[in-house]
Amino acid sequence: MDSAAVMNLLKNGVPISWYLVLSAILFAIGVSGFLFRRNIITVFMCIELMLNAVNLSFIAFAHQHKQVSGQLFTFFVMVVAAAEAAVGLAIILTVFKNRSTLNIDEIDTLKN
Amino acid sequence: MHKLWLIPALPFLGFLINGIFGRKLPKLIINAIAVGSVALSFIWVLLVASGCDWGAIPLRAQYFTWIKSGPFEVGWDYSIDKLTVIMLMIVTGVGSLIHVYATAYMEHEEGYYRFFAYLNLFMFFMLNLVLAGNYLILFVGWEGVGLCSYLLIGFYFVKKSATTAGNKAFIVNRIGDFGFSLAMFLIVINFGTLDFRRVFAAAPGKPVEILTAIALLTLFGACGKSAQIPLYVWLPDAMEGPTPVSALIHAATMVTAGVYLCCRSAAIFMHAPVAMETVALIGLATAVMAATIGLTQFDIKKVFAYSTVSQLGYMFLGVGVGAFSAGIWHLMTHAFFKALLFLGAGSVIHACHGEQDMRHMGGLKKYTPWTMMVLACASLAIAGFPGTSGFFSKDAILTAAYAHAPWMFWVGVITAGMTAFYVWRAFWMTFFGEYKGHGHPHESSWVMLAPLVVLAVLSLAGGFLFNVPKMLEGMFPLAEEVPGEGTLMGISIAAGLIGIALSYYMYVVNTTLPAKITSALGGVYTLVSNKYFVDEAYDAAIVTPLVEGSTAVLWHGVDQGVIDGFVNNVGYQSKGIGDILKRIQSGNIRSYATWVVLGSVALLIVMGFVKGLPQ
Numbered sequence: 015m016d017s018a019a020v021m022n023l024l025k026n027g028v029p030i031s032w033y034l035v036l037s038a039i040l041f042a043i044g045v046s047g048f049l050f051r052r053n054i055i056t057v058f059m060c061i062e063l064m065l066n067a068v069n070l071s072f073i074a075f076a077h078q079h080k081q082v083s084g085q086l087f088t089f090f091v092m093v094v095a096a097a098e099a100a101v102g103l104a105i106i107l108t109v110f111k112n113r114s115t116l117n118i119d120e121i122d123t124l125k126n
Numbered sequence: 127m128h129k130l131w132l133i134p135a136l137p138f139l140g141f142l143i144n145g146i147f148g149r150k151l152p153k154l155i156i157n158a159i160a161v162g163s164v165a166l167s168f169i170w171v172l173l174v175a176s177g178c179d180w181g182a183i184p185l186r187a188q189y190f191t192w193i194k195s196g197p198f199e200v201g202w203d204y205s206i207d208k209l210t211v212i213m214l215m216i217v218t219g220v221g222s223l224i225h226v227y228a229t230a231y232m233e234h235e236e237g238y239y240r241f242f243a244y245l246n247l248f249m250f251f252m253l254n255l256v257l258a259g260n261y262l263i264l265f266v267g268w269e270g271v272g273l274c275s276y277l278l279i280g281f282y283f284v285k286k287s288a289t290t291a292g293n294k295a296f297i298v299n300r301i302g303d304f305g306f307s308l309a310m311f312l313i314v315i316n317f318g319t320l321d322f323r324r325v326f327a328a329a330p331g332k333p334v335e336i337l338t339a340i341a342l343l344t345l346f347g348a349c350g351k352s353a354q355i356p357l358y359v360w361l362p363d364a365m366e367g368p369t370p371v372s373a374l375i376h377a378a379t380m381v382t383a384g385v386y387l388c389c390r391s392a393a394i395f396m397h398a399p400v401a402m403e404t405v406a407l408i409g410l411a412t413a414v415m416a417a418t419i420g421l422t423q424f425d426i427k428k429v430f431a432y433s434t435v436s437q438l439g440y441m442f443l444g445v446g447v448g449a450f451s452a453g454i455w456h457l458m459t460h461a462f463f464k465a466l467l468f469l470g471a472g473s474v475i476h477a478c479h480g481e482q483d484m485r486h487m488g489g490l491k492k493y494t495p496w497t498m499m500v501l502a503c504a505s506l507a508i509a510g511f512p513g514t515s516g517f518f519s520k521d522a523i524l525t526a527a528y529a530h531a532p533w534m535f536w537v538g539v540i541t542a543g544m545t546a547f548y549v550w551r552a553f554w555m556t557f558f559g560e561y562k563g564h565g566h567p568h569e570s571s572w573v574m575l576a577p578l579v580v581l582a583v584l585s586l587a588g589g590f591l592f593n594v595p596k597m598l599e600g601m602f603p604l605a606e607e608v609p610g611e612g613t614l615m616g617i618s619i620a621a622g623l624i625g626i627a628l629s630y631y632m633y634v635v636n637t638t639l640p641a642k643i644t645s646a647l648g649g650v651y652t653l654v655s656n657k658y659f660v661d662e663a664y665d666a667a668i669v670t671p672l673v674e675g676s677t678a679v680l681w682h683g684v685d686q687g688v689i690d691g692f693v694n695n696v697g698y699q700s701k702g703i704g705d706i707l708k709r710i711q712s713g714n715i716r717s718y719a720t721w722v723v724l725g726s727v728a729l730l731i732v733m734g735f736v737k738g739l740p741q
Contacts, residue, residue, distance in 0.1 A: 048719050057715070118715050125713025 033074035040067035148239025160242035168218035203259030248274035302350015309343035326393035341401030352384025369472030406446025413439030449526030455594035509546035515588030546625025
């Protein structure tokens with residue numbers, strides 16, 4: 015990074031595209047974790063990651079457009095995520111109690 | 127108003143009470159209701175008949191409009207004229223006697239209340255048939271008596287043969303009813319009404335072909351109900367029913383409905399000479415054929431059943447040769463003596479502990495003297511013994527037949543001889559010779575004998591008491607004067623006496639003779655005693671092809687193949703598609719996630735192509 019770019023950064027702040035790129039990267043990590051990991055806890059954390067990636071872009075746009083609605087959305091997402099964490103962890107606990115496994119591929123009773 | 131509706135309503139009330147509450151009622155009350163309702167109906171008929179202003183006949187009573195469609199209208203109408211009054215008296219009078227008899231006859235049977243409920247229902251429909259003021263109300267009664275006949279033939283419904291006989295009667299009647307329905311449709315098309323008065327008033331002006339068609343179709347219906355060729359086959363089988371039923375429905379009342387219908391439609395028949403000729407020929411053929419079969423039967427009820435078919439043939443002969451009132455006269459006397467024959471046969475069967483085969487009877491003279499005496503009266507009447515009721519009516523028919531065509535008279539006389547022979551053959555076989563059955567025969571109770579005695583008096587004196595042609599004067603053309611009527615009378619009396627004498631000789635004096643004749647006749651006897659194999663022929667020609675055809679085409683082809691095939695195939699196809707689609711639901715969360723991702727990617731690509739979602 016040359017000195018002119020650094021100067022520009024310091025003067026105008028971080029451009030929105032950087033936030034969006036970060037958000038996209040976080041989201042992609044979440045998706046791939048969701049798809050490729052077999053441990054339910056990991057999968058669950060990947061979901062949280064995706065949610066927060068989305069939150070990040072909400073915040074970025076809210077800041078960019080000087081609108082408060084994006085931040086409001088983020089709060090909603092956080093509330094939902096908290097509720098989801100409570101229910102999801104309860105389900106995971108029950109599943110583990112009954113099956114003694116956390117491998118997501120083995121939990122496929124609801125098929126066909 | 128004469129409250130005509132009361133006549134059928136009383137038995138209907140009896141039917142309702144006995145049918146609904148009969149199971150819990152004691153027998154005495156069931157009897158009182160069943161017999162009382164019919165007896166009251168009889169009394170009401172007498173009151174109406176005596177209170178009638180015969181000059182203002184026919185009386186009409188219109189209760190309500192049943193069907194109304196444009197100008198076409200059918201009401202619940204009753205009408206009463208001399209013919210109706212005679213029929214009403216026969217139906218309720220003989221009906222009451224048979225009800226009384228039945229209370230004793232059916233005493234130990236299961237379903238006692240059911241029997242009387244059906245019997246009362248039958249009376250309701252029969253009276254409806256007779257009182258009807260138009261063809262449709264008549265048809266209601268017509269179908270209703272058919273239903274009751276079916277129910278009562280199959281009264282012993284645990285017996286396979288009884289239910290089969292009931293089905294046969296019902297189905298064969300349906301064939302006839304089809305003809306009658308067509309006749310009614312033709313009447314509606316050509317006359318625009320079903321009302322008797324208007325149809326008969328308009329009949330003379332209509333083309334002969336149409337009247338002939340209507341008359342022939344009506345005759346077809348009458349053939350079904352009144353057991354004439356070609357639809358007579360149900361009546362002998364109908365003897366599976368209890369004996370009072372045979373007497374009431376299959377001898378005295380229901381089977382004469384066809385004769386009544388033809389007489390009622392006389393205005394149509396008289397203008398259709400071809401139809402009249404057909405009626406006469408069918409009647410004559412039935413009379414002869416049934417009489418020959420009657421000669422060979424051994425079941426006492428079967429003998430009388432074929433005798434009924436034969437006598438109904440006589441009535442049709444009378445109607446066919448234009449002697450309507452003679453036909454009705456014979457209908458009345460036949461109701462007396464044939465009801466008596468059946469009830470007497472019932473008494474004999476009772477005496478012999480349910481045995482119906484005459485070869486296992488014999489010698490009942492000393493055990494059942496009263497039954498023998500009343501049966502002798504009935505047998506004399508049916509043989510046309512001078513002075514008895516059957517003599518008058520049969521003679522009236524035969525004379526009219528002679529006036530129409532002498533050969534018909536001669537065939538009729540021969541039939542009369544055969545009738546005398548087989549009825550008296552039954553008489554000798556039952557009461558003379560040695561008792562060949564089991565157990566100890568006993569005379570029936572007075573409750574059973576009293577109606578028999580009344581009927582015996584009517585059988586003997588009915589001809590003097592009721593001169594039907596005179597009563598019906600003015601309704602039907604009077605019989606023509608035939609030269610040498612005395613000679614004709616002498617010939618028919620002689621035929622009857624010869625028949626009686628011959629049967630006495632063969633079954634009392636020289637009892638080995640029948641067996642010799644039987645073996646001498648060989649094939650002919652086999653043919654006749656097997657009822658000319660008509661049942662078998664019908665089975666082979668109609669029933670079997672119909673059943674096979676229905677099984678192969680309608681059942682296996684249409685129902686199982688087309689209808690079931692279509693429905694089942696829809697199910698199978700859905701299942702097949704479901705089998706393919708269900709693979710998507712693997713239960714594997716990561717595969718679902720993959721689908722979601724792929725879906726979102728596809729969505730993004732599409733959005734990219736169309737430049738954003740539609741607004």
